[in-house]
Amino acid sequence: VVAGLTLGAGVLDRAGSLVEAAAPAHRYAIITDDRVGPLYAERLVASFARAAGAARSIEVLTIPAGETAKTRATWAELTDTLLDRGVGRDSTVIALGGGVVGDLAGFVAATYLRGVPVVQIPTTLLAMIDAAIGGKTGVDTPAGKNLVGAFHSPAATLVDPTVLATLPTRQLAAGLAEAIKHGAVADAAYFARVRDDAPMLLEAPGAATGPAGAALLALIARSIEIKSDVVARDARESGVRKILNFGHTLGHALETESGYTLLHGEAVAIGMALEAQLAELAAIAECGVTEEICRALDRATLPSALPPGVDADAIVRRTHADKKARAGEVAYALPQRIGRMAGADKGWAIPLSDAFVRGALS
Ligand SMILES: NC(=O)c1ccc[n+]([C@@H]2O[C@H](COP(=O)([O-])OP(=O)(O)OC[C@H]3O[C@@H](n4cnc5c(N)ncnc54)[C@H](O)[C@@H]3O)[C@@H](O)[C@H]2O)c1
Ligand SMILES: [Zn+2]
Numbered sequence: 001v002v003a004g005l006t007l008g009a010g011v012l013d014r015a016g017s018l019v020e021a022a023a024p025a026h027r028y029a030i031i032t033d034d035r036v037g038p039l040y041a042e043r044l045v046a047s048f049a050r051a052a053g054a055a056r057s058i059e060v061l062t063i064p065a066g067e068t069a070k071t072r073a074t075w076a077e078l079t080d081t082l083l084d085r086g087v088g089r090d091s092t093v094i095a096l097g098g099g100v101v102g103d104l105a106g107f108v109a110a111t112y113l114r115g116v117p118v119v120q121i122p123t124t125l126l127a128m129i130d131a132a133i134g135g136k137t138g139v140d141t142p143a144g145k146n147l148v149g150a151f152h153s154p155a156a157t158l159v160d161p162t163v164l165a166t167l168p169t170r171q172l173a174a175g176l177a178e179a180i181k182h183g184a185v186a187d188a189a190y191f192a193r194v195r196d197d198a199p200m201l202l203e204a205p206g207a208a209t210g211p212a213g214a215a216l217l218a219l220i221a222r223s224i225e226i227k228s229d230v231v232a233r234d235a236r237e238s239g240v241r242k243i244l245n246f247g248h249t250l251g252h253a254l255e256t257e258s259g260y261t262l263l264h265g266e267a268v269a270i271g272m273a274l275e276a277q278l279a280e281l282a283a284i285a286e287c288g289v290t291e292e293i294c295r296a297l298d299r300a301t302l303p304s305a306l307p308p309g310v311d312a313d314a315i316v317r318r319t320h321a322d323k324k325a326r327a328g329e330v331a332y333a334l335p336q337r338i339g340r341m342a343g344a345d346k347g348w349a350i351p352l353s354d355a356f357v358r359g360a361l362s
Contacts, residue, residue, distance in 0.1 A: 002133060002228045004156035007221060009208040011160040015044055015094075015121060016051035022156035023117040025092035028058045029082060031105035032096040033065040036123050039166055044096055044121070059085055063104065067260070070100045070140050072148065078108050092117045092155065098124035098171075099131030103149070106137030110152035117155040123163045125175025126265060129182070129223035132157055134231040144321065159224075161216045165206030169301075172205050174265025176300040177247075179219055181272060182226040184293060185243045188339030190222050195296035202301060242348040243341040245333040247272030253318035257310060262303075269297045273304035278352060278360050279334035279342065286337045293338075312361035316354050329353045 004022045011018070019028065028048065032041050041060050048058055061078055063069045082091075093116055095105035102120055109118035122132040138149020164172060176198055183191025197215040204212035227244065234241040251271025255262055262270075276293045279285035294304040306312070319330045331349035336342040343350045 002157055002224060004154065005159070005224065006156070007159040007161075007217065007224070009160065009162045009213065009217075011158050012040060012043055012121070012163060013047050015158050016046075016048035018156060018158055019048075019092065019094065019119050020051050020056075023092040023119055025117070026056065026090040027087055028056060028092050028094055029087055030058065030060045030094045030096055031063065031078060031101060031108065032060065033063050033069070033098075033101050035065040036097040036101065037062045040096060040123065040163060044094070059087065063101070065100075067100055067140070070104050072139050072141065074104060075107060075111075075139055078104070079112055082108070082112060087112075089113050089116065092119060094119045094121060095132075096121045096123065097127070098122065099127040102127050102131050103137050103146070104139060106135075106152050106154070107139055107149055110137050110150040115152070118152060120154040120157045122157070122159060124167055125164060125172055125220075126178055128159050128161070128220050129175065130178045130227060132159075133224055133227045159220060161213075161220055162206045162208045164216070167205060169202060169205065170263065172202060173301050174263040174269075176201070177265035177269040177272070177297070177302055179223045180293070180296050180300065180302075181244070181246055181268065182223045183296075184272065184276075184335055184338055185246050185333075185341050186226045186230070186339060187222070188337075190226070191292075191296065191338050193222075194219060195299050198296070198300040239347055242333050245349075246335065246341065247275055249319055249330060249332050250274050250315060253315045253321070254306070254310065256321070257314055257318055258307070262307070266303055269300075269302035270304060270306060273297060274306070274361065275332055276335055278332065278357060279336075281360050282334075282350075282352065282356070284342045284350065285335050289335050289337055293335075306361065312358055315361060316358050319354075319357070326351070328355075330357070 093109035095102045120132040122128040135151045135153035137152050138146045141147045179194045200212050207213040247268040251268035255267035276290040297304045329351045331351045334342050334350050
């Protein structure tokens with residue numbers, strides 16, 4: 001479903017020739033962060049030396065790891081560095097890292113000299129199955145996350161699951177939250193598979209072979225398929241793409257309210273459990289959906305309840321950060337049952353009153 005997608009153990013070491021085939025360029029600019037760079041940049045550069053074209057010039061630009069670097073200031077530094085080094089139009093940007101690097105490098109590529117191709121090489125599970133898929137790029141601003149950006153589809157997306165071996169377990173689990181979401185919104189059999197495989201995947205992160213290796217590959221492939229299929233049906237988020245917001249309305253509010261002590265995937269995990277409960281209380285979801293979701297989250301070592309001390313009122317207030325919200329109510333993507341979202345006739349967004357949500361949360 002994704003043009004230019006290559007998925008498999010060892011893809012990183014073949015990246016040079018894959019990139020040269022998909023996005024041939026005079027120069028390549030690898031953008032990475034200071035955690036991922038020391039682990040994998042050298043291997044990526046070495047793969048170019050083995051590629052047929054060879055003798056290309058390759059720049060490596062490194063940003064500090066973490067969300068706080070996903071800003072216009074970093075974008076300005078990166079584009080200035082590229083200009084300083086005389087990187088011209090006949091160049092390809094390569095994003096090597098998690099979603100932060102992918103969003104930022106994608107935005108650099110979308111805007112540099114009015115746009116050069118980008119290749120995504122995601123290195124977190126979240127980036128492999130979510131951030132690198134769909135062509136959204138951008139940076140955060142003081143007013144909120146991802147508020148300045150562009151759509152810029154990658155010329156190639158190279159996914160090597162074995163790089164997950166070095167990813168902290170907490171980050172891996174956070175990525176599993178999005179896989180659970182993909183199952184919940186689109187595929188009940190997949191949902192069950194992720195739930196059943198989660199402990200094995202966390203036990204042997206980045207496995208290249210054996211049952212864990214096969215399970216990891218299958219998970220990434222199916223999640224990419226689900227996300228890209230939904231996105232293809234609705235590239236600009238006017239309809240069915242909204243189902244991917246499941247868990248995210250309350251999740252985003254909670255992520256911000258926690259002062260970002262919760263990882264995005266952790267906040268979304270809690271958001272899915274709570275939104276499923278809203279759907280059950282509103283008689284939109286079948287009984288038992290919440291329990292099924294909580295069981296899957298639990299097996300993936302993800303939280304499913306509001307952390308102690310979090311104020312339901314504050315969460316509801318924060319759901320209004322979404323500019324599209326009308327006074328006194330917010331639209332939610334809600335499940336009907338596992339694998340099926342509700343509200344096809346309402347544009348996949350179901351308005352719930354603040355009073356109802358507040359009551360359910362407290
Ligand atoms: N564009 C989209 O459609 C989209 C979708 C979802 C999320 N996002 C964005 O993605 C970002 C979150 O992405 P993320 O969760 O990947 O976070 P991240 O990029 O901050 O990576 C998490 C941490 O793991 C480290 N890391 C990455 N790969 C590693 C590896 N293989 N081994 C060891 N450490 C590694 C990173 O250095 C970082 O410290 C957010 O900014 C979010 O807005 C974008
Ligand atoms: Zn998400």
